[in-house]
Amino acid sequence: MHALDFDYMLGLVPILLGYLPLTLEMAAAGMACALVLACLLAVIRVTRIPGLNAVALLFISFFRGTPLLVQLFLFYYGLPQVLTFLVAINGITATILGLTLHFSAYMAESIRAAIVGIDRSQTEAALSIGMTRAQLMRRIVLPQATRIATPTLMNYFIDMIKSTSLAFTLGVTELMGATQKEAAGSFLYFEAFLVVAVIYWIVVEALSWVQKWLEQRLNRAYQR
Amino acid sequence: MIELKGIRKQFGDHVVFDDIDLTLERGEIIVIVGPSGTGKSTLLRCINFLETPDAGHLTVGDLSLDATRATHEQILALRRRTAFVFQNYALFANKTALQNIAEGMIVVDGMPKAKAYARGREILERIGLADKADAYPASLSGGQQQRVGIGRAMAANADVILFDEPTSALDPQWVEEVLGLMKQLAAEHQTMIVVTHEMQFAREVADRVVFMDQGRIIEQAPPAELFSQPRDERTQQFLRKILAANAV
Numbered sequence: 001m002h003a004l005d006f007d008y009m010l011g012l013v014p015i016l017l018g019y020l021p022l023t024l025e026m027a028a029a030g031m032a033c034a035l036v037l038a039c040l041l042a043v044i045r046v047t048r049i050p051g052l053n054a055v056a057l058l059f060i061s062f063f064r065g066t067p068l069l070v071q072l073f074l075f076y077y078g079l080p081q082v083l084t085f086l087v088a089i090n091g092i093t094a095t096i097l098g099l100t101l102h103f104s105a106y107m108a109e110s111i112r113a114a115i116v117g118i119d120r121s122q123t124e125a126a127l128s129i130g131m132t133r134a135q136l137m138r139r140i141v142l143p144q145a146t147r148i149a150t151p152t153l154m155n156y157f158i159d160m161i162k163s164t165s166l167a168f169t170l171g172v173t174e175l176m177g178a179t180q181k182e183a184a185g186s187f188l189y190f191e192a193f194l195v196v197a198v199i200y201w202i203v204v205e206a207l208s209w210v211q212k213w214l215e216q217r218l219n220r221a222y223q224r
Numbered sequence: 225m226i227e228l229k230g231i232r233k234q235f236g237d238h239v240v241f242d243d244i245d246l247t248l249e250r251g252e253i254i255v256i257v258g259p260s261g262t263g264k265s266t267l268l269r270c271i272n273f274l275e276t277p278d279a280g281h282l283t284v285g286d287l288s289l290d291a292t293r294a295t296h297e298q299i300l301a302l303r304r305r306t307a308f309v310f311q312n313y314a315l316f317a318n319k320t321a322l323q324n325i326a327e328g329m330i331v332v333d334g335m336p337k338a339k340a341y342a343r344g345r346e347i348l349e350r351i352g353l354a355d356k357a358d359a360y361p362a363s364l365s366g367g368q369q370q371r372v373g374i375g376r377a378m379a380a381n382a383d384v385i386l387f388d389e390p391t392s393a394l395d396p397q398w399v400e401e402v403l404g405l406m407k408q409l410a411a412e413h414q415t416m417i418v419v420t421h422e423m424q425f426a427r428e429v430a431d432r433v434v435f436m437d438q439g440r441i442i443e444q445a446p447p448a449e450l451f452s453q454p455r456d457e458r459t460q461q462f463l464r465k466i467l468a469a470n471a472v
Contacts, residue, residue, distance in 0.1 A: 121314035125373075128272050128308035129328035129380055130300050139331060143318045221318055221360040 009191045012182060016196060019178040020203070026092060026174065027161040030099030034107055034160075035153070037100060041108035043137060046115050056108070063105035069166055072098040076170045091170035099163060103156050110152040114145035147218040154211040158204050165200075175199065225250060226271075226384055226415070231280035231291065233266055240266050241439035244280070248384065251413035255426040255447075258436035259462060264419040265311075267436070268386045271417070272306045273299045285383040304332060307377035311389040313369040315361040315376070321368075322348060322357040325375045332380075344379065351375045351405055367398025371405055378409070385409070387418040423466060427451060435459045 044056045063071065076094040080087045089097075118141055126136040168177030175196060183192035231244040240263040248254055256264045269275040270291075271282065277291035284305045289298045315324050322344045329340035348354045351371045361369055370390060377385045387406065391399045403425050409416065410429045420426065426433050427447045434444040435454070442456045454460045 119314075119317075121310055121312055122316055124274055125308070125310060125314035125316065125376075128274060128303055128306075128310075129376065130304040130332040131328070132300065135331050139327065140316050140318065147318075221320075222362045223360075 004194075005188055005191050008186065008188055009195050012192060012195050013199075015182065016175060016178055016199060019173065019175045020199065022092075022172075023161065023164050023175040024203075026095050026099070026164045026167065027157070029096045030103065030160055030164075031157050033096065033100040034104040034156075037104035038107035038111050039142070041104060042111035042115060045108065045112045047133070059101075060105045060108055063102050064109075068098060068102045068163055069169065071102055072166055072170060091167060091172035094170055095164065095167040095172060099160055102163075103160050107149075107153060107156055110156075111145060111149050114148035115141055117148055118144050147222075150215060150218055151211065154207070154214070158207055161203060161207070162200060225283065225285070227281075227283040228267075228271065229281040229283075231267065231270055231282070232278045233263070233270055233275060234278055239439065244439075244441060246434070246441065248415060248417065250383075251415055253410050253414075253416050253418070253429055253431045254434055255418045255420060255430035255432075256434045256436055257419075257421070257423070257426060257462070257466075258442075262436045263439045264436050265388050268308075268388050268417060268419055271384075271386055272308045273302055274308070304380060305383045307380040307382035307385045309370070309373050309377050309385060309387045309390050312393050313361070313366070313373040315369055315372055317361055320358050320360055321353060321364065321372045321375075324361070324372055325379045328376065328380050344375075347375045347378050350378070350408075352401075365398060366394045367401045370394060370398070370402045374402070374405055374409070378414075384415040384417060387416060387420065389419055389421070391420065391422060421466065423451075423463075435462065437462065 041056045041060065044052045072094060075098055076089065076091060080089060122140055122144075123136060126140050127133075131139070164174060165176035167174050168180055171177075173181065179192050179196040183189045186192065226246075226248040228244055228246040232242045233240045234242075244267060246254075246267075256267070258264055266275055270277045270280075271284075273294070276294075280291045282289055282291060282302065284302060287298070287301055287305060289302065294302070316327065319327060322341060325347050326337075326340040326344040329335040329343060330337055333340075335343075345354065345357060348357055351374060353368060353371055353375070356364065356368060356372075359368075361372070364372065374385075374390070390406070391402050394402060399422075403422060406416075406418070406425070407429055418425075418430075430447050432444055433447045433450045435442045435450065435456070435458075437458045442458055443450065443454070450459070451463065454463055
């Protein structure tokens with residue numbers, strides 16, 4: 001057993017932080033796309049649009065039912081063999097695609113639950129004044145569902161940030177990939193992975209604060 | 225003018241009512257009374273198409289439609305002509321009192337926001353809640369919420385306002401302010417159909433009281449007549465019961 005090499009660890013911090021933006025960018029892009037897709041899936045599930053509902057169910061079942069790593073390998077290594085125009089897909093795009101599809105399947109279900117949780121009488125009230133279903137969704141239901149779903153969605157976002165680390169298996173040098181390379185050079189595996197763990201941890205903690213602030217803001221209308 | 229002809233509604237095998245006819249003149253106030261579960265609320269909901277009637281013909285103002293063949297556009301047009309006040313207020317929880325009232329004008333009528341809010345404030349003034357414009361439903365009392373619910377219905381500028389037991393969910397201390405507002409509307413000759421158990425209100429405000437039992441309109445008459453000389457045995461029985469209960 002040897003003592004921790006603190007100088008090495010301190011020196012590593014700025015190097016690794018240089019790769020944090022890419023990690024966050026992939027997570028942000030994945031989250032943005034996943035939110036849109038999840039809302040779409042949730043609305044299809046709630047309104048039970050014939051045909052599309054079955055497709056949505058199959059989609060959710062597959063992407064919840066298989067590991068993210070398998071999905072990433074499928075997109076990056078597998079699909080280009082079948083769909084040859086995808087040869088140009090790079091690791092970053094494949095990661096964002098994988099995160100989007102994987103997490104939208106989970107998020108769709110929590111958004112669906114939030115939509116269903118909104119008191120039916122508000123739906124009737126909106127219809128009674130002549131709103132269309134689309135107006136009802138956009139103006140009354142989705143804003144309230146957002147509030148209900150926010151804590152869960154933030155948890156998925158946190159999970160997504162950590163899951164970007166899988167991108168290194170597709171050859172992307174993001175936070176995890178960079179750490180792996182540094183550690184392989186110095187052989188100080190424990191120090192390197194400890195540093196990267198703390199970086200992930202701090203990012204997630206910061207997000208938890210954002211989450212708290214966001215929830216308080218969204219709850220303003222509902223205080224007695 | 226509002227006319228219902230041969231309205232039928234059934235849930236599965238259970239026929240709630242069959243062949244209901246009812247006519248209202250503009251400015252007329254009708255109160256529907258009767259035992260629970262006789263289809264009063266369902267009838268009201270059919271007029272607004274919150275329930276789709278299984279048969280019959282509806283006329284509201286210049287709009288006339290066959291219930292079984294109503295198009296999506298006809299239904300939206302019908303709803304805009306028939307505002308609804310709910311037993312449990314059903315305010316939009318994510319919107320302030322003012323926004324609740326302005327929502328329909330903005331989204332459905334396509335009115336510019338500024339104009340809709342100006343009209344909304346006028347309505348808030350009339351319902352006595354000018355100071356609550358920016359309050360969210362959760363911070364309002366039951367009585368205030370129901371007044372906003374009525375304000376939202378007033379904003380629709382509908383041919384008729386349908387009240388579905390508007391005071392049944394209220395704590396007793398809020399009932400009077402809601403009935404007061406309804407009387408104010410009645411004094412302005414707002415056409416309305418009210419389902420309620422408030423017999424005093426029916427007596428004071430209604431032009432005509434309709435007694436329903438087991439999916440049928442048993443009799444209808446001006447309140448003075450219906451309350452003092454009910455013709456049908458079932459009406460007599462119902463009135464005896466409910467007046468005895470109210471007297472306690």
